[in-house]
Amino acid sequence: MRVRERLLDLGLWLLLCVPVLLKSDPNDGGSWGLVAVGVTVLAGCVAVGRRWPLAPLAVTVAASLPASLELFTPSYSLALIAFGFLAGRRQEHTAAALWLFGAVAAVGLLLTVVTRTSLGQWFTLLLALALAVVAPWLIGRYVRQYDRLVRSGWELADRMEREQAAVADRERLRERSRIAGDMHDSLGHDLALIAIRAGALEVDPGLGPAQQQAAGELRRAAADATARLRDIIGVLREDGAAAPTTPPGETVEDLVARARSSGLAVALATTPVPALPGMPGLALHRVVQEGLTNAAKHAPGTAVTVEVAEDTGTVLVRVASGPPGATGATGPAGPAGPAGPASGGTGLVGLDERVRLAGGTLAHRVGGDGGFVLEAVLPRNPPAPAAAPAAPTSARELDRARRQVRKGLAQAIWIPLALLVALGALMAGVALWTQHQSYLEPEDYAGMRVGQSLGQLADDLPDRPLDGPPERPPDEPPGMDECRYYRSTMLAAIPVYRLCFVDGHLAGKAEVP
Structure with missing residues (x-):
């Protein structure tokens, strides 16, 4: 990258030296000393241009003004255009450049007053400043904004691809957590019913000691499997994961009947259960399933009412x-077995989220x-x-970059036009003022008599x-010390009045066509 920049700077320097070699040599009224100075100055400007973009422009203007108050010189006009463009292309902020343009205009006006030259040269300087410096600078600003848009577009596209991949990974993890949640809910319920059936067999007097012992081991194994399942699902669950919305394949009546057939003393106080569509129906099924599971785990043998x-x-x-x-409705409670670890509470937490997503509210309490x-x-x-959801950050950044480019394009088009309009209005105003300063009233001209003094x-x-x-104009009368010309009309350049003086007295007057 550094080598490429050096080669570009070398090529720019050689290009800018061509007008200096052609217009500042002795064959064109210059000298080889001026050529050496110009080439050296341009080399320094190119060398510092990347670090201080406005310095080459200021130096080139300073080298051009002594040669011509109109700022346009054959040797450095190309350098003005090139450094103006590069300043707009490389400069981050615009305030310093605007201050520089204003300073050039002010210095040009000051030099015009000091050297007592016509204001027309200052207007020419402003026109050259607008066309040779400000316009290339604005084009450079637009190119900078466009490059920023392109670069931002590629960066945002890459970022969006990474974000999409991350979103896909999160969705896969979220789906896995949903599956894990359903495994906890459904398998935990089934294991609780298995433990109830095993507990009933464990106290069945029709079975022998070996069969009752096997039933007890089965009950304890189901309880241990439920605890391990809760621990595993607790690891797999993702914080804030949304609940699945697919309704289960069984109704509330089927759920209660299956629990009753497993030995749980459960009664359904409402039949038929009203059907709810979508997420409310799923939430209704899950509330009943969680309530039956908790009753089977923490209060086996007690009566349950739905x-x-x-x-x-x-x-x-x-x-x-x-x-x-x-004591439940179907007989005494079975052996409680060894106390297991306390519940992790993930069932009620997940159930509360599911009910909330369905638009409802969940409450649980200890009864009377x-x-x-x-x-x-x-x-x-x-x-x-x-x-x-709101537009992603990358889309907002891309839209902001586009607005900045459109703003830069508008500046590149409207600012030069506004400058030209303002310059034209200023020139017209100064021209009218100058004409008024040199306008001689026809009545005053008619009243002037030969021989009157200037006083x-x-x-x-x-x-x-x-x-x-x-x-x-026609030849002036011979023997006159001085002849002055005045406008006879405000807007037209001709005819004019000519007043000639000898020894401070009017010696002749005429209307010059």
């Missing part, structure tokens, strides 16, 4: 179980008899889909005469 009540727009589901150790009550209020209709004519004469006679 109740579903309809209201306007909502459905209330309640699963209530008796206190641990109570010491049992456990699980309640949920669900809407009859599925909640409205979530609003579309007598001072009240009638304008503030200043014209800079010179009009194009191809």
Whole structure:
């Protein structure tokens, strides 16, 4: 990269030296000393241009103004254009460049006043500044903004690809966590029912000691499998993972019947259970499943009541179980077995999230008899889909980059036009002011008499005469010390009045066509 930059700088220096060699040599009114100075100055400007983009432009302007107050010189005009473009291309901020342009205009006006030259040269300097410096600078600004847009586009495209890959990975992990959650919910429920069946066999008097011992081992194995399943699923669960929305394949009546056939003393107080569509229906099934699972795990043998009540727009589901150790409807509770580890609470946490996503609320409490009550209020209709997410950060950055490029393009087009319009208006105003300063009223001209002194004519004469006679004027009368020309009309350049003086007295007057 450094070698490429050096080669580009060398090529730029050689190109800018060509006008200096052609226009500053002795054959064109210059000298080899001026050529050496110009070549050396251009070499220094190119060398520091990448670090200080405005320095070469300022040096080139400083080298051009002494040669011509109009700023346009054959030797350095190409350098002005090139350094103006590079300053716009390389400079990050615009304030310093605008200050430089204003300083060039102010210095040009000061030199015009000091050297007592016509304001027309200053207007020419402003025009050269606008066309040879400001316009290339604006083009450089636009190229910079466009390159930034292209670079930002590629960077954002690469970032979006990485973000899409990350989103895909997150979705896969989230789907795995959903599967893990369903495994915990469904397998945990089934294992709890297996433990209930094994507990019933363990106390069945019709079985021998060996069979009862095997049933007890089966019950303990089911309890251990439930604990291990909870630990594994707790590791696989992802924080904030959304609940699955696919409804289960069985109804609440089927769920209660399956639990009753497994030995759980459960009664369904509402038949038929109202059907809910979509996520509310899934949440209803999960509330009943979680309530039965908790009753089988923590209060085996107690009576469980499932109740579903309809209201306007909502459905209330309640699963209530008796206190641990109570007598159920089907007989005494089986052996409690060894106490396992406390529940991790992930079932209720996941259930609360599922009910919330369905648009409902979940509550659980200890009942008046010491049992456990699980309640949920669900809407009859599925909640409205979530609003579309806001535009990603990368899209906003790309849109901002596009707006900056459009702004740079507008600046590259409108700023030169505005400068030209302002310059034209300024030139027109100064021209009108200058014409008014040299306008001689026809009545005052008619009242002037040959022989009057300048003091007598001072009240009638304008503030200043014209800079010179009009194009191809008639010969001036011989023997005159001085002839002055004044406008006879405000807008037209001809005809003009000519007043000739000898020894400070009017010696002749005429209207020059």
